[in-house]
Amino acid sequence: MSEVIHFLDVLKKRLAQRGSEPTWIAARRQAGAARFEAMGFPTRRDEAWKYTNVRQIAQGHFELAEDADYSSAKAAALTLPIDAYRLTFVDGVFSARLSDMEGLPESVQVMPLSQALEQNHEAVGGPLGRLTGVEFSPFSALNTAFMEEGAVIRLAPGTVVDKPIILQFVSRAGEQPVMSHPRVLIEAAGRSQATVIEHHMGDSDAANFTNLVAEIMLDRGAILTHYKLQEAPLADLHIASIHVEQRRDSRYTSYNLNLGGGLVRNDLVTDLNGQGAEANFYGLFYGQGRQHVDNHTLANHNAPRTFSNENYKGILDDRAHGVFNGKVVVKRDSQKIEGFQSNANLLLSDRAEIDTKPELEIYADDVKCSHGSTTGQLDKEAIYALRTRGIDEQTARGLLTLAFAGEVMEQVDIDAITERVELAVAGKLPERFNLAGLVEIAAAFNEA
């Protein structure tokens, strides 16, 4: 497999550049490389990759970026205009200049992986790879083989972080397409709370490959809100695996908002291991042109009295292809479980396509679970009705498209993110849709 050899060659070159490293890292790296070499890239014969062809990645001849040069002005134009702590990675390389950790409380650690390894590699060695091993997929093996940069976030018990923490990943346009394998580790101790925004973006003519692995550990009562705003350039290839472990009474809420990327695959897995743990998966994927967006989610109810709720909306235009596979698994004797799942898709063109498969696997009897999936088009009567009120067709279509996404977008309470999604999905609307302007109006009504 010459495709695999290219990746291994790049790895060898990189390792030759790097000096010695702690033995545990070297060993894991080796295990990752060996596993990747043995498995090769997934093919469509693999059930989990049935609808997603990764040939573009396999044949991409990506190198590794050498620097994080990027103009502050360009970065500022892409970044979310919110008051937040920020780590910035350019093609996977950490940029201190474009990061801002000013005022971060002592009870919170947010740092690039390279720095965390330098400071105390043993503290990283324990959790790293515990949730996402090299067996998870060829891409997790590849990520492990290449891991050198990413983010480490640690919250001390009871800490409530005052501002969102943004991890932004910039993809640069360049002669040579590059790849990056960010590794994110989040450890939230008992009753800590934070909002983490993972933001992918870049130059519109970039064509790079990102292969991210995130491991998120929530201890008792911890609450983590995790936004993923994926606005990668349209020729970017994006693979991500997010694995969450939830102890008792913890709550994980994911907003998986995918707007960009030519080829996108997200695997989102949570293990609900303690009673009272709750996971909410909200997703929106929008595809245009020939974008391919694949979301695989899995909620493992490993303990009684655990709760999962999933709502994914897909909007596909042109010749875009969407894949949704959501699975809820209730382990033997995990009683008093609630697991809800729904996926609705909107096809805006005749040539857009969706493959959707909600799955339930239940090995207990006292459970409340439901799942469903629907696919439809814009309601022509509604478009007509809006136009008869003077609203032009494009705006009417935009409004209805966004209305379709409403159930998911209503949950998003960061305006800057909502705006990005609105603009991408619906184009320029007369004013902020169903939100800011209306809150104002509602308030005025209450005053009167």
Add this chain to the structure above:
Amino acid sequence: MLEVKDLHVTVEKKEILKGLNLTIKAGEVHAIMGPNGAGKSTLSAVIAGKEGYEVTSGSITFEGQDVLEMEIEERAQAGLLLGFQYPVEIPGVKNIYLLKAALNAQRAARGEGDIPAPEFMKLVKEKIAQMQMDPSFLQRAVNEGFSGGEKKRNEILQMLVLQPKLAMLDEIDSGLDIDAMRVVADGVNSLRDSKRAILLVTHYQRLLDYIVPDKVHVLMDGRIVKSGDAELAKELEVQGYEDIVEEPAA
């Protein structure tokens, strides 16, 4: 203001309107009555621009403009507004948003900027109070889960905010209780002035007791077969359609 000349319309190869003539002048209220399936909703739908209707001959002009050449939204922006017999539910689009977007679209067409928020607020508050609707309707999705009568009130609310030059109201009275009928009729009457016109489609004299028309037309089998003043509607109530048209022209 509105001139419909020798209008022939086919739907799915079936001729529905067969040479219809109608002239409405500014300041007038016209009522069209006629049996089920006669083509009343077809007429208003063709004027509003609904797809699926083929105009095989004839013309429609509104203030001198060729309506059939205009986009649906352009007709509305020009002041030609249709209140639906069966208002459409639009899940996820809030009523207030529709009102604001529609009003601003109309203003933009006139070269005006967006309505300032406080002004819009004042306007909507006044109109919703006039329609005796609870302000919570503004935050609900357009017509979603509204009762039949609430949907009709909501149509008139839109009219009051958008102030059309010609309001076409298709069976605005169907499904209304007695009190709602009065509120809706008062709403419609408040639109009456020397520069505007109203076209009512109805089956019942009762609405016309509240909104007294200047002209009444009987539409049967795709044509206006008889026209008169408000008295004609009363005669229809007594005699029915068949007898009225068989009667030799007075």
